[in-house]
Amino acid sequence: MFFKIVSNRKAPHILSTVVFQSPYRTVLKDNAVPTIFDLTSHLNNPHSRHRKRIKELTEEELEKMKERRLEPCTESMMINNDSDITEGQATSEDPPTLTDEEKEVRDYLKSLFEILVVLGKQNIPLNGHAEEDKESTCFTPSNFQALLEYRINAGEEVLRKRFESTAVNAEYCSSTQQKQMLEVCESCIREELLQEIRECRFFSLVTEDLVEITGECHLPLFLRFVDQSNCLREEFIGFLPFEGDEETLTERLLFEITEKWGLNMEYCRGQAHVSSGVFTKKMKSVATRLAEKYSLAVHTPCSTCALNIYLANSITLTGVQIVMSTFKKIDSFFSNSLVLQAELEHAISIFYQGNEEKANDLKETCHTSWTERHDSFELAVDFLESLLLCVDSIHDNEDFKWSDQVTADAYMISEALADFEFVVTLVVLKNTLSFTRAFGKNLQGQAMDVYFAANSLTAVLHSLNEVMDNVEVYHEFWFEEAVNLAAALEIPVKVPRLYYRKQRPEAGMEIQPESYYKEYLTIPVVGHVIKELKDVFSENHLKALKCLSLVPSVMGQLKFNTSEENNADIYKNDLPNPDTLLAELHCWRIKWKHRGKEISLPSTIYETLQLSEVKFFPNVYAFLKVLCTLPVLKLENAKCNTARKRFNAYLADTPINHRSKSLALLNINYDIKHDLDLMVDTYTKMYQEKENE
Template sequence: MQNQCAVTNCASGNSDPQPLFRFPSDPERSKKWVEKCQREDLSDKPAEQLYRLYRLCGKHFETSSIDKSAVLKEDAVPTIFETPNQPSNGQGKRSKVVVEMKKSPAEPAKEDVQMLPEEDEYKQYLKSLFEVLVLLGGQSIPPTGPGDDKQESLASSNFEALLAYRMTCGDEALKKRYDENKECCSPGTLNQLMEVCEKYVHSKLVEGVKVNGFFSLLTDDLVQISGEWFLPVFLRYVDKSNCQQEKFALAEKLLSEMTDTWGLDMEQCRGQAHSCSGTHLSKMKTFGAKLMEKHPMAVLSLRSTHPLNMTLANGMVLSGVQLVTSTLKKIYSFFSQSPLLQLELEHAISIFYPEKEEKAQKLKEICKTDWTERNDVFEVAMEILEALLLCVDSVHDNEDMRWNDQITHDALEISKALTDFEFIMALMVLKNVLTLTRAFGENVHGKATEVHFAATSLKAVLHSLREVSDNMDVYHEFWNDEAVNLATAMEIPVKVPRSFLRKHQLDSGGVRPESYYKEHLSVPVVNHIITELNELFSEDHLKALRCLSLVPNDIPNAGTLSAELHCWWVKWSKKGKGETLPSSLHEALQLADVKFFPNMLAVMRLIGILPTLALEDGCDVAYKHYQMYMENTPDKFKSKSLAF
């Protein structure tokens, strides 16, 4: 191995100490390094040999290519070399050069060409544009402004405003460009910048997944961006430093894009979870089944970012259930607009619980959170239903003129839904049925011991649901009476949905509400939940929750597992004074001596990508960023490129 720079006649040494950097192991990057340093004798050596034996010193790299800890960045390329026979200017400065190699062995080597200042300036100009674009994308701010036309100048845009700010702060490359063209960036250039950023981010995403082996596949509901439909995809893996990662992408054709375009090996997929509304559920079920048929280790499971009860409700293609779930989304969006609306709801809760101050305070605290995504969402909704109606009716009346037209309109839409008996009945059925799965769902998203308990309690949950199904007449009569009594108290007429009557050309007296809701709501809801639990928590998934399916398929040495487990137990049962147990999977993976337990490390890395088990370690950051982008960006400003 050389302990000096591979560049001929490089002056670095004792008088000018510089860090030495290995040649890259990647053949393409290694070839670039050889071309730049003009060592013809190295051109026929393999990248592996160059990596082991040759180094370049730090003086040949831009300072931006070396971080504060003197570590070379992955994409760094040497660009700084001494120009041969260049007269000294007395200042001892090095000049930057672009090195051109011979096109063939028969041609003489071309002289070094000094990099033109214009090229430097243009690189700095592009760098400024990319930095502004990345800043806007990271903050979910659209580059174009409210009055922008894509075919017109961007003079009033957010993008141009930040460029102007940089010029004011002394960005000479931007200023020169503006002085010459009276415009820093055209709409066409902006679109090209976004496409380049998208391709780069996407390539890094796929590269990260490939390098780190096993991964899980998660999808969300279809979204429309710029008139096109895309499926949000999240790829979850554990990187080489044992940190859980989740990366985001958008796909049009899921499986073919992942395998043919992205180049992912689906044999490495160890889990899949799909969250979608009732209209798309059947398609995603078909996809999940086909993926498991071809790749049995891609276990279908529940998403850690979605409560079980909301997942079960969102998957039902029943008009009453969809009315409830869509209204809950509207309620969350409505009260998120202003703290004043939240205070209005709290005031309404106080009115309905005048003698139960403790209960009222508890409900107020719940309503300050994202309660529409809780496992007990339907119970909470039932408890505050009358207060909700009072609140939105008060906002819609707008007697003191506090609210704008959009808020009063939204309040009216919510009020119409809350006073529909189909909503009351569906909410009542969901509350009573999903009470049976609530504890199970909370355990599935709990600590390791709770998850293991959930895996053993599924049979009891299914038994309770089947008992309800077998005695539906009794249960439905009870639910119906509850719903009718509540509707009567709220002065809501008990009736069959008009859509059903119109479809079957019946008059309002043609079918009894109790019979209709039993056949079209109670029975299908219970049957759907039983079916979904059996599919979501198949035997393979239950084994994964107990970590049994990982043995012995994906561990380094199954023969030593028993002895290693004993050593692992001894390590933590005999912990020293002041030593604390890791509180999460992430902390356990970061232990310095975890490398001495290769089987345990493999098991924990696999647990870290299972969609059901990753919530507490917060590896759903990509999903939260995606949600923030979709919620906070107006439809006309959404961009597939910027979504990345």
């Protein structure tokens, strides 16, 4: 006997069928969530065909099911235990018996791996000067050797026996064996992460700026995914050698991800590449090739980098690259010394004597990473005169307060700041990127901010196109601002010296600075910003961001008058029941529109995914999990950003000659569990011949 029950949410088209003769009898509560129960739509979904077909129960089967439910629990548990024992006896296999010698070797290897893991997690390099000059006796042994000796002296029997069986002055573990074991450690730790990512299916690829390791450039790789607890995470996976042309680099990257790591790039939903300098063009080409091969791996900016900084780094003009590299030098120069920061504050006080409020604001700002902010170019213009005054004073070093290295660094910064090309480039960047500043800031905000940013891109591009259409007028104002600023700094207005060396104009031909900078600076900068915005905010990218209206707080801000249906088709094949998507989206809006007054609207994807009732909306649930992986969206939980913080700390704390790809992975992923037995098994299989020798 069947009854149709109509929800009291004034949605007469939403029907739920309850079978009262079923042993799974259910009563629909007054506050039940309206949803769609469609048991057939998954049959048309290729991603769901592996699921078992629902069986129609006969009357006899229903009666038997009722009888089983009435049986005592103890009897049921006994039956289950008996069946488990029988199954275990049938499937279990005794582990191979090891000889005493083999056990001793395994225990010895476990001790070595344990030492390597400790050194890696504590970021202690294995080797020292003794490895560089083995004939010298004036250096202490390597850290690895010293820790081995310490454990032997502490009474570790396994290592002591091994030591007694080796020749006098022989290495306990050769550098070759250490390298092999490090590779095994790295592989096992990475596999723990990759296994978790495979279970979650969807991920995004994020690369950072190049890192120098053992004299070569390497590309840091991160993967972003939503784990089983519905928490967005970004984990460090390793380094990729940065060698070859764009095609070679792309092939090596794909080989690493698919063949070596076992991930399916068809599940990659986003990519972001943070790069600077001459390597920016190559990474842009890699991103384009990946997007051509995997259309859903949309190229986006990275949430950890301000959009204006990202746009400036992507411009390959020499003047722009000088500005960006000088920013890095300024940050490195002042951030590591409170004394130098105090000197800069003193220079600010001198320059802004008549404006104490402005001076205090700048003093407070100089203690932050202001060179990485959305408004960094505006701040640089405000700082410029104080900065030049400060570094000139440090370089003069009249009271012999500063070391030679500090004065040399100050001189390099001073030379860059006191050049007109730097000044005019800074002014052009400030004015051009003022149109994208608010847009970029919203991209790093809450879900509602990102949604409105996605819908405001057209207006941003319209403003920039207007600048391009009237570039003569805009350039005239910008150039005048640069000339006035240069005059205040006593910097002569001139064309870059390198231009004359490259172009070699005819004798007597004079190049006007205003015309030169319009042709070779303003027009290329504005044109590049327009093109880059169109590239990284493609149609698929904007469609995905506009689906942030699925977040209840965004939905509420829009008065629940949303239309995700127009954009949701981008991830249609990723949904469990795409045929019911439209009806489910309607139910999702109804649920939040008619919520109780005491219920607040979740404001982030993370908060939405943590709701217990979200799983009653399987398509919305799946859609939000995929959308969340886009690199442009910020990591909402500070805990999920641990890997990046430890990555930056590793680079800051580790000298270049002590960096190691394997130890870096161990240090950055210190919280990943490690299985010493697995490491031993892996090592034995990979290097069995070595062990037998």
